[in-house]
Amino acid sequence: GAVVSQHPSRVICKSGTSVKIECRSLDFQATTMFWYRQFPKQSLMLMATSNEGSKATYEQGVEKDKFLINHASLTLSTLTVTSAHPEDSSFYICSARVPPGEGYTFGSGTRLTVV
């Protein structure tokens, strides 16, 4: 089936630094990818929709200058958390819609800890 590969799975960074998370569709082209954030014991909250070749669409309350999204090719989307702070510590997961009628597939997630 369609697979989305997400890296890194875990990252620890110092406050004030930036972190990049990659999400690749391995055996299909993903015109659109989605980035979610999940706090402990909570459900997934959509942060932004990443569109290949155009600007991302951010959900209300998500700072676009802090969470930079780039979708430069049909198989790669990246999320960069800029000037990270401890409150940005969370679990970030990407997703892509698989071929029509097959729903969505998710990456394995990235646990970000800002110290």
Place this chain on the structure above:
Amino acid sequence: KQEVTQIPAALSVPEGENLVLNCSFTDSAIYNLQWFRQDPGKGLTSLLLIQSSQREQTSGRLNASLDKSSGRSTLYIAASQPGDSATYLCAASEGGNEKLTFGTGTRLTIIP
């Protein structure tokens, strides 16, 4: 705005029992509904996808139903096993913008 709720939030059952997880959504104009499982610290694994025109889908010991008119979906797990322990999430898709709205999840524990 679509809201998705899952009841119960947590459930513990002895191994071998059949069980039902519930998912409710407020806007019946969904494109499809998908059930996922999430193991601790991991991503999501797709279990079943039900298109808006369908009433149910089955895969092995899992059966998911969809009733758009009442805004409900259920996930039935037969003959539960300890390996079924995980958090189960349902998500409703809006057709126009492809957005998924997730439920609050049910944390399932199967007791050996």
